Amino acid sequence: MTRLSGAEAIIKSLRNHGVDRxxxxxxxxxxxxxxxxxxxxxxxxxxxxxHEQGAAYMAYGYARSTGKxxxxxxxxxxxxxxxxxxxxxxxxxYAPVLCISGQIxxxxxxxxxxxxxxxxxxxxxxxxITKWQSSIDHPTEAPGVIKEAFKQLQTGCPRPVAVEMPxxxxxxxxxxxxxxxxxxxxxxxxxxxxxxxxxxxxSKAKKPIIVIGSGALDAGQHxxxxxxxxxxxxxxxxxxxxxxxxxxxxxxxxxMGHRLWGEADAVxxxxxxxxxxxxxxxxxxxxxxxxxxxxPTQVTRICxxxxxxxxxxxxxFAALAEALSEKAYQADSRKDELSALKSKVDIEINDKVGPQxxxxxxxREELPRxxxxxxxxxxxxxVSWYGFPVYAPRQHISAGYQxxxxxxYATALGVMAxxxxxxxxxxxxxxxxxxxxxxxxxxxxxxxxLVTIIFNDNRYTNVQRQQKEWFNGRVICSDxxxxxxxxxxxxxxxxGFAAHDPESMRIAxxxxxxxxxxxxxxxxxxxxxxxxxxxxxxxxxxxxICK
Numbered sequence: 001m002t003r004l005s006g007a008e009a010i011i012k013s014l015r016n017h018g019v020d021r022x023x024x025x026x027x028x029x030x031x032x033x034x035x036x037x038x039x040x041x042x043x044x045x046x047x048x049x050x051h052e053q054g055a056a057y058m059a060y061g062y063a064r065s066t067g068k069x070x071x072x073x074x075x076x077x078x079x080x081x082x083x084x085x086x087x088x089x090x091x092x093x094y095a096p097v098l099c100i101s102g103q104i105x106x107x108x109x110x111x112x113x114x115x116x117x118x119x120x121x122x123x124x125x126x127x128x129i130t131k132w133q134s135s136i137d138h139p140t141e142a143p144g145v146i147k148e149a150f151k152q153l154q155t156g157c158p159r160p161v162a163v164e165m166p167x168x169x170x171x172x173x174x175x176x177x178x179x180x181x182x183x184x185x186x187x188x189x190x191x192x193x194x195x196x197x198x199x200x201x202x203s204k205a206k207k208p209i210i211v212i213g214s215g216a217l218d219a220g221q222h223x224x225x226x227x228x229x230x231x232x233x234x235x236x237x238x239x240x241x242x243x244x245x246x247x248x249x250x251x252x253x254x255x256m257g258h259r260l261w262g263e264a265d266a267v268x269x270x271x272x273x274x275x276x277x278x279x280x281x282x283x284x285x286x287x288x289x290x291x292x293x294x295x296p297t298q299v300t301r302i303c304x305x306x307x308x309x310x311x312x313x314x315x316x317f318a319a320l321a322e323a324l325s326e327k328a329y330q331a332d333s334r335k336d337e338l339s340a341l342k343s344k345v346d347i348e349i350n351d352k353v354g355p356q357x358x359x360x361x362x363x364r365e366e367l368p369r370x371x372x373x374x375x376x377x378x379x380x381x382x383v384s385w386y387g388f389p390v391y392a393p394r395q396h397i398s399a400g401y402q403x404x405x406x407x408x409y410a411t412a413l414g415v416m417a418x419x420x421x422x423x424x425x426x427x428x429x430x431x432x433x434x435x436x437x438x439x440x441x442x443x444x445x446x447x448x449x450l451v452t453i454i455f456n457d458n459r460y461t462n463v464q465r466q467q468k469e470w471f472n473g474r475v476i477c478s479d480x481x482x483x484x485x486x487x488x489x490x491x492x493x494x495x496g497f498a499a500h501d502p503e504s505m506r507i508a509x510x511x512x513x514x515x516x517x518x519x520x521x522x523x524x525x526x527x528x529x530x531x532x533x534x535x536x537x538x539x540x541x542x543x544x545i546c547k
Contacts, residue, residue, distance in 0.1 A: 001177050007032035007170040009142035010100065011040055017150050017181040019071050021045045023058040023414065027075035029102030029117060032170035047417060047446050050438040052079045054410040056086030056099070057436065061414030063095045064397050065372055067218070069153050070414065073100040076164065077117030080126065085404050087129045090160040093239060093400040094214045096153040097160040099130070106137060106166035122164060131159035137166070139174040147179050155185045157295045187312040190319045194309050198268070198290050199323045201307065205266035208232040211257070214239035215271020215294060215313050217393045222317035229324040231331040232268070233260055233338055237276070238398045242390035249339045254386040255535040256345045262541030266290070271313045278302045282542030292316050303546040349387050353530050356383040358502045363425055364389055366509040371423040372397065372415055376408030378429030379461050382532035406435020409452060413439055416448040423513060430456040430482050440492040443518035451512040453505065454485050457525040465528065489520035499523045
């Protein structure tokens with residue numbers, strides 16, 4: 001045993017689990033924790049943000065882009081609540097994020113004295129947006145609680161978890177037994193009979209398709225083998241884009257997937273909520289659905305599939321690929337058919353949302369093939385969900401169904417911190433960027449060479465478009481007053497560039513990449529971009545809508 005403070009027991013336990021980076025914001029209840037991080041020296045990199053939301057989004061971006069656990073720490077009460085937007089985003093996107101919160105003195109918890117940052121039942125309050133929560137009430141408990149936290153993060157659905165430690169316990173010394181990390185956990189065994197059933201369904205299908213979500217992020221090699229054998233196109237919406245590279249003829253974006261769904265006779269859906277296809281496009285008896293998920297509750301959500309499987313995506317696809325190989329099954333090539341459909345859909349996208357696509361085309365050309373793109377809840381961001389080519393998993397980071405406006409900039413800083421060997425481009429609208437613009441200070445302090453492109457039309461475009469269309473042109477609170485973003489960037493010491501069209505933006509990106517420091521590119525947009533919704537809110541194309 002080693003004599004440690006509660007805070008030191010937390011930090012040493014994190015280090016034992018391979019954590020070498022923490023995003024945090026200091027405060028009174030965390031003083032001992034920050035001192036413990038100081039004592040960790042070069043073995044732990046600490047990046048402190050200027051707002052709790054920023055720290056949490058950085059942990060989210062780090063987790064989504066690396067696959068590792070993203071750790072952040074904030075003070076209790078309002079500090080923790082400030083970070084919950086990011087926790088919602090991590091929850092929605094199955095991101096392994098660990099929140100470490102401070103707490104008021106242990107002797108005062110629950111007594112409602114009105115201590116600084118006191119909040120009633122803090123862990124209970126965030127229990128609905130975390131998979132697991134625990135209070136650490138003595139230094140000796142820290143190793144076990146942190147070990148359990150990592151088990152929760154690395155088994156089943158990798159959703160965020162949270163722990164708290166009272167400030168006096170953080171400062172308390174005790175003999176503490178540190179615990180070794182467990183690096184692997186058993187996964188549910190694959191039922192060979194179920195795999196055989198899936199092979200039977202899929203090999204008889206004339207037009208099968210595969211739909212994948214974030215649960216399949218690490219199964220790319222096996223997915224492509226299965227897709228090639230079946231000649232089944234693979235559709236991914238947001239999280240799993242790039243698992244099958246966009247330039248492969250078997251890769252289908254969302255609008256292409258809609259066309260394929262309408263004529264499919266079998267769908268293999270793995271690690272995905274399948275929400276929009278089932279509740280918007282529909283399902284009928286002519287479509288056989290196989291649904292695979294590590295979470296049993298997802299398998300029958302929305303509708304009951306013809307074949308439901310609780311399994312890890314990578315293990316399931318590996319077993320399916322092996323079974324197809326043993327059967328020597330190989331469907332006739334659909335390369336010409338699918339390539340023609342892909343080209344047709346691409347032409348339609350460029351015809352209807354050409355202005356956004358012109359900017360995305362330049363970004364794709366200037367961003368290296370292994371670069372990472374972070375979108376935002378903005379007009380060009382919406383189009384990127386189906387119009388931006390992605391060549392490998394974890395290269396396109398979004399907010400998922402939470403749609404948390406303003407998530408992008410801080411998230412991208414976490415992406416950058418975890419991928420300093422890569423180029424990262426983040427896009428924002430003038431509305432969203434102002435949610436976390438203060439993190440420019442963090443970007444400069446830690447020299448995170450993120451390139452951010454701000455499309456500035458001085459309005460919340462989505463809101464204003466709907467106000468004009470739904471309420472006879474009555475506009476309220478959707479016009480914005482903005483700073484000069486170039487000068488704002490320069491005032492922080494970052495590089496600032498102005499652009500007004502795709503080609504001037506291209507030059508600005510090239511200059512920004514050469515700077516090797518944080519950069520802001522402001523693109524002035526005078527007119528409304530065309531609505532991105534025709535390729536998202538697509539009509540029903542099966543007989544029955546699932547509810």
